[in-house]
Amino acid sequence: MKEPCEVELISVTKKYGKTIAADAVSLGIRRGEFLTLLGPSGCGKTTLLRMIAGFETPDDGRVILGGEDVTGVPPYRRDVTTVFQHYALFPHLNVFANVAFGLERKGAPRDEIKKRVADALELVRLGEMEDRRSSELSGGQQQRVALARALVLEPKVLLLDEPLAALDLKLRKQMQVELKSLQRRLGISFVFVTHDQEEALTMSDRIAVLNAGVIEQLGTAEEIYERPQTEFVARFIGDSNIIDAEVDRVEEGMTVVKTGLTEFSVYGSASNVGEPVRVMVRPEKITLSADEKGILKGKIDSAVYQGESTLWKVTVEGGQELIALEQNRESAASIESRVGQRVSISWPAESAIMLKA
Ligand SMILES: Nc1ncnc2c1ncn2[C@@H]1O[C@H](COP(=O)(O)OP(=O)(O)O)[C@@H](O)[C@H]1O
Ligand SMILES: [Mg+2]
Numbered sequence: 001m002k003e004p005c006e007v008e009l010i011s012v013t014k015k016y017g018k019t020i021a022a023d024a025v026s027l028g029i030r031r032g033e034f035l036t037l038l039g040p041s042g043c044g045k046t047t048l049l050r051m052i053a054g055f056e057t058p059d060d061g062r063v064i065l066g067g068e069d070v071t072g073v074p075p076y077r078r079d080v081t082t083v084f085q086h087y088a089l090f091p092h093l094n095v096f097a098n099v100a101f102g103l104e105r106k107g108a109p110r111d112e113i114k115k116r117v118a119d120a121l122e123l124v125r126l127g128e129m130e131d132r133r134s135s136e137l138s139g140g141q142q143q144r145v146a147l148a149r150a151l152v153l154e155p156k157v158l159l160l161d162e163p164l165a166a167l168d169l170k171l172r173k174q175m176q177v178e179l180k181s182l183q184r185r186l187g188i189s190f191v192f193v194t195h196d197q198e199e200a201l202t203m204s205d206r207i208a209v210l211n212a213g214v215i216e217q218l219g220t221a222e223e224i225y226e227r228p229q230t231e232f233v234a235r236f237i238g239d240s241n242i243i244d245a246e247v248d249r250v251e252e253g254m255t256v257v258k259t260g261l262t263e264f265s266v267y268g269s270a271s272n273v274g275e276p277v278r279v280m281v282r283p284e285k286i287t288l289s290a291d292e293k294g295i296l297k298g299k300i301d302s303a304v305y306q307g308e309s310t311l312w313k314v315t316v317e318g319g320q321e322l323i324a325l326e327q328n329r330e331s332a333a334s335i336e337s338r339v340g341q342r343v344s345i346s347w348p349a350e351s352a353i354m355l356k357a
Helices: 045-053 095-105 112-121 141-149 169-186 197-203 221-226 233-237 332-336
Strands: 005-018 018-032 034-038 061-065 080-083 157-161 189-194 206-211 212-221 241-250 254-259 264-268 276-281 287-289 296-304 309-316 322-326 342-346 353-355
Touching: 005 045, 005 189, 005 309, 018 045, 018 189, 018 212, 034 045, 034 197, 045 061, 045 157, 045 189, 080 141, 095 112, 112 141, 112 169, 157 169, 169 189, 169 197, 169 221, 189 206, 197 221, 197 233, 206 221, 206 233, 212 233, 233 241, 233 276, 233 353, 241 264, 241 322, 254 276, 264 296, 264 353, 287 322, 296 322, 296 332, 309 342, 332 342
Parallel strands: 034 189, 034 206, 080 157, 157 189
Antiparallel strands: 005 018, 005 061, 206 212, 241 254, 241 276, 254 264, 276 353, 287 342, 296 309, 296 342, 309 322
16 A cells, blocks of 8 residues: 655756756655655755745646645645744744744634644643743744744644754754654654754654755665665765775675675675676674685774774775774774784675665
8 A cells, every 4th residue: 555645746846047956856755754854055955845835836846735736836825834943933022922923824713822822832841931032042942932833833744944953962962852752743744854964864764865956865764874875875874985896796686796806795786797886885884803704805004992982994905995993892002003904804795785876
C-alpha cells in the first residue's frame, strides 16, 4: 500500500535569473513524518519551503497538499504554517496576543481563541507566561512562542526554516528534543530545514540532502550515513575516506575493485569492468593492526590523541591517505610510539561503499 503523502512536489523548478534554486525536484512528504531538508547555504532549502508555503510560485512543476493541486493557491489558503529562524514576534505585545494574532485575523470567536491559545502554550510549556511581554523572554522562550503561534492554527504541515540556528548549543540541543517529541505527539508533518548534519541525523524520520537545487539522496539517517550514494553526500555528512579504484569483476550483490596490487569487495553494483570508481569507507569502520592480514597496507603518519578516541592518518602503499578513528584502549604514549610503523588496514566488507560517478 502506498502511504498517503501530505505534501508532494512534482518536478518543481525555480530560477532566479541564472541561478537554478530548484531543479526539477520531486519529493513526497508522508503524513506525520519528520522530514529534513539538509544542505549547505544556498543549495535551495528555503526556496523549496517557500514553494510549499505558497510564498513563491514554481516556474515549472506542481505542488500538491493533501492530495490537492495548490500550485497557484495563495499562502493563506494553504493548510501549512511556517516558523522562521528570525521569528519576529511583536515585542510590545504579550505572549497571548502574539499567539492569538493569526486566529484573530481569521475572525475566530473570542472563547475559541482563548482556549486554543492556552492549549498551544501548554504544548510548548509556556502555560504560565500568557501575560509576559515577548521582549522579556529568553531566546528559547521566544522561539517556543513562535512555535505556539504556528501550531495554534492547527496546520497539517509545519514548515521550519532553520528555527534553532540562532540559539546557543545547549539550548539548541534541548529544543531539538522538544521539537521531536512535540511532532510525535501531534502526529503532523514537519518539514525542517537545517545546514547542520548532526541536527538532521538526530531528529529526522527521513533526510533529503540537497546540492545546488537537486536532491542528491533521500533516506533515513542510517541510509544517508552508512550508504551515501554520491561523493557529495559522503563528504557533507560525517567524515569519509574516498579511495580511487577500478572495477575488477562483479559478484553476487557485491563488486570487486582493484587499487594498486590489492583487490577488495565493495557494497553496490558496478558499472563496467575496468571503469574507474570511488569507494567510501567511514574512518570509524577502519581497524589498524600490526599483522599482515588487512585489506590494504600502509604506514602511520600521525596520531592525534582525542581522549576517548585517536585520529590516525595513514598513507597507503600507492600514496593515498586515509584517516581512521579508533576508540582508545591504550595510553597516549603507546599511541605516540606507533607513528611511523607499518600497519595493515581493514574494515568489515559491507562498510566499503561504491559511490555514483
Ligand atoms: N529572491 C531571490 N532573488 C534572487 N536569488 C535568490 C532569491 N532567493 C534565493 N535566491 C538564490 O537561490 C539559491 C537558493 O537560495 P535559498 O533557497 O535561499 O538557499 P538555502 O536556503 O539553502 O540557503 C541561492 O543561490 C540564492 O542566492
Ligand atoms: Mg535558507
